[in-house]
Amino acid sequence: MAAQVIIIHPQDNVAIALRDLKKGEELFLPDGRPLNISADIAYSHKVSLEDIPAGAAVIKYGEIIGEAKGPIRKGEWVHKHNLDIEDRKR
Amino acid sequence: MMETFLGYERLDGSAGIRNYVAVMPSVACANGVVAAIARAVPEAVPLYHAHGCGRGVEATMHANVLANLGKHPNVAAVLVVGLGCEVIKAENLAVAIGTSNKPVEYFNIQDTGGTKKSTAHGIGIIRRMLADAARLKRRRFPLDRIIMGLQCGGSDAFSGVTANPSVGLVSDWLVDQGGTVILTEDTEMIGTSHILERRACNPDVAGKIAKMIADAEQLTHDLLGPLAPFVISPGNMDGGMTSIREKSLGCIVKAGSRPINEVIGYGEIPTKKGVILLDGPGYDMESMTGVAAAGSQLMIFTTGRGNPIGYPIVPVLKVASTSRMYEQMGDDMDINAGVILDGTPMQEVGQQITDMVRQVLDGELTKAEINQQEGIVCLYTLHPAF
Structure with a gap:
């Protein structure tokens, strides 16, 4: 079956949607873990793979791409509204 | 254990994965003669470019780039074709490429008597270089x-x-x-x-x-x-x-x-x-x-x-x-x-x-x-x- 999300680096706490994901659907990550999608997430956008506390690092490519503005729940869409991209050189 | 590949040994210690004989114009004005040589001897690789003169700040950088392309490990031998009055001289390029100890020759179109004589002269050099390069065999590196x-x-x-x-x-x-x-x-x-x-x-x-x-x-x-x-x-x-x-x-x-x-x-x-x-x-x-x-x-x-x-x-x-x-x-x-x-x-x-x-x-x-x-x-x- 075609993959529905892709995790680029093993340390990442976000994945990339490979199709439009619908709120409420349950999908399975490549390693078999289930992931309940809690928002509509467009193709090629980011979805959180775990609960990320406010201020904690969001990691993609194994690198910090920003910090959570507030708590981000597993399965949530991650973008400008909840990701602080102010350059703190971390 | 370290893996190996089959390459061509160069005298400067590097190893090529291809064995090209290149014809390089020192200046864009020489592209026509380079093209004529490449048409006659299609095994040669022409390195057409648009520069070699009329530049202040970039002249040194361009000369370094062209010399380094000549020294490149994938290149067995180089013929540099100059015009004669350009900023980046064919002779200087040939000397720079020659520091890698590979066969390199040059001539200027103005000294050789124009397009037809230059082309014939270049074809002779390139055929000789190709014959020499063909003797080289791949070995493990x-x-x-x-x-x-x-x-x-x-x-x-x-x-x-x-x-x-x-x-x-x-x-x-x-x-x-x-x-x-x-x-x-x-x-x-x-x-x-x-x-x-x-x-x-x-x-x-x-x-x-x-x-x-x-x-x-x-x-x-x-x-x-x-x-x-x-x-x-x-x-x-x-x-x-x-x-x-x-x-x-x-x-x-x-x-x-x-x-x-x-x-x-x-x-x-x-x-x-x-x-x-x-x-x-x-x-x-x-x-x-x-x-x-x-x-x-x-x-x-x-x-x-x-x-x-x-x-x-x-x-x-x-x-x-x-x-x-x-x-x-x-x-x-x-x-x-x-x-x-x-x-x-x-x-x-x-x-x-x-x-x-x-x-x-x-x-x-x-x-x-x-x-x-x-x-x-x-x-x-x-x-x-x-």
Whole structure:
């Protein structure tokens, strides 16, 4: 079956949607873990793979791409509204 | 145990993966004679370019680039064709190329009696060089002799998701084998300076990385003015990327994860192994010249929209980011990284690319070579001609 999300680096706490994901659907990550999608997430956008506390690092490519503005729940869409991209050189 | 490849021994200690005899104009005015020689002897590789005169600031850089293309490990011998009155003299290029101890000859069209006599003279030299080069046989060399250039062009939303991370696995493999990878295209590093600095082998290299990327950002503003944000701001990233850093991470991931050991300028050759950053433009054709002049025996070129271009003296291996483009332009693409979107593990695609790199090093032709997509030597310039 075609993959529905892709995790680029093993340390990442976000994945990339490979199709439009619908709120409420349950999908399975490549390693078999289930992931309940809690928002509509467009193709090629980011979805959180775990609960990320406010201020904690969001990691993609194994690198910090920003910090959570507030708590981000597993399965949530991650973008400008909840990701602080102010350059703190971390 | 270190892996090996089948290459051609050069007298300066390097090893080529191809055995070209090149005809190089010292100035664009000599392109016609170079073309006439190449038509008569199609086995010779013409290195057409548009420069060699009329430049102040860039003359030295251009001379270094042309000399380094002549010294390139994939080149067995070089004929430099000059006009006679140009800034970058054929004789000086020949002397510079000769420091690599390979056969090099030159003449000037003005001294030889014009086009027909120059062409006949050049054909004689080239036939002799080709006969000598044909006597050289491949033998085994350790992979630490290999420099692999990295390029991305015609990128799409999946270049940073499929093709580039897969190539990053290949970069890690080659560096772990003692080899070298060259990452360039400064504009595609904007936003990741602190990440690349952290990977520097020492504070001096970190400082050079910081300066190179800051200068690239400034230059983008200076050159593009109000259009700069379209290149460097997060505003146009509705494809799911939240910041410029995230976009650039998708580009620099081609170079894998190993330490950065040196920053070199356009027209320079690395003195270290491992991951090297080359300070150069984002424009593919000029970028590839910097990568070739640094001595890369092969290049990996990832592409989303599909770019068929190769390079005159360097095999270019094309990695497609989506199955759709791969199917549309299959004649031009060597590997389809788009299968990652269908569930193929990235490790598997990385392994496929690694296997193909091994074959290309040993002599198998890339699609760009089969299609004779050599193109011309495009040289970076920042200032106008006088």
